[in-house]
Amino acid sequence: MAIFSEFKELYRYRELLRNLVARDIKKRYKRSALGFLWVMLDPLLTLLIFYVVFAGIFGKSGNYKLYIISGVIMWQLLAQGTRLAGSSFTSNRQLINKIYLPKSIFPLATAISSLMHFGFSLIPLLGILIFSGINLSYHIVMIPLVIFLAFTFSLGISLFLATLTVFFRDVKFIYDAILRGWMFLSAIFYPISILPEKFQVFMLFNPMYNYISIFRALLYDVSKLRTEHVYFGIASAFLSFSVGWIIYQRNKDRLIFYL
């Protein structure tokens, strides 16, 4: 089918994909003194802030540090990747205007580089995990699955945003505002039990909350694993990717006239 033919093209350009991901990672920290260490420092600093501010309120439960940092890095996977990917067509306008390329390679590269960042930020998470004296259960082998879901979900959003941004440059600002609100709705630093009971059920419609919850459960408390989180998580990843891909496919030949 025509809307899948670009997958083959992406495979043909896999070398470029690799170079784009490498460039992204190299460049992001190139001129900073601590360089790549920032990937690990950043979630720890965010943890510190949330912990200092909220430990007095929510910190009674044992694994509060773990609760925060797992939420933070999972959130970063979405937020960082989609924000950068949103401008990936406009910022590569030079190239798109001059050379034929499967254009989806740009949001894809950004999404993959965020995934790599996520991978590195697992190191401080592991540190906190050991520090908290949690016994890891065999369920952690399923963690790559939830990461895959969150990645697919954010890739769909990335394709959608990147395409839309070409037509309306305001998308970037609107999305930044949405992200800010979305973060507070994703139960990153507070337990969901503080919400009124009738609102709790709506959390299922927040895909990020689902992924974060599954991630936390697999990581340190499998008794909290809920099947509805899994179902909604799968559905939203599928939906997001389909919508993003179709919107990109339907507009990809027009993009060039708006860049």
Add this chain to the structure above:
Amino acid sequence: MITLHNVSVKYRLIKEVKKRTFQAYIIDYLTGRRIRADKLWALKKISLDISEGESLGIIGLNGAGKSTLLKVISGVIRPTEGKVSVSGKIAPLIELGAGFDHELTGKENIYLNASILGFSRREIGEKYDRIVEFAELKEFVNTPLRSYSSGMIARLGFSIATEVEPDILIVDEVLAVGDVHFKKKCREKILKFRDKGVTILFVSHNMEEVKNLCQKVLWLDHGKIKMIDDPVKVVSEYVGNTTLMEDRLGHNR
């Protein structure tokens, strides 16, 4: 082999940049004033066959559609109407170094750019030394591009696009950059390609160069083919026509 059949390309001319915001869009939408962009046919019903190994010069005034034609052939723009078929690996020399990243080193840029042209890591590795040698940048490969001069960047771009051994080489005004010595090298290289049977599409305003390099010349005028024939014939017709136009403009003033 490149075949174009009845190819037309329509551009939207956006006169007001402010239309690109939601606010303007919504206001226009509510007031019933939909965005009316002016349409411009950059190419009109172009049919063209370029056989393998042919070197075709493309001339015409600014805005005649030369760059659009190259973009259609290289696949950057999909034509609004008509069909394009191209077989072979294309190396576009359109504005050298479009894919360069100035934060990366020369070496990193070689790998990045060659992969933009669709080459594998192994293929690039094999050609790496020759690319660096031709660009004469041996001492600078590990320096970030931001400290290169524009001539150095052009040299690097040219070496990458030519060392990768394309089947079709697109040359758009590249010989305008670089010093005399490098221009000479580029010209020799292009001639060598031509003799090896690489198809060359050459856009230039330098008529001498067009006559020297090309076997055939295409004259584009307002998106249409005005003439396609032997270089000497087309160039003299073109030069005569444009000087005539300049004279007329001069009189009108």
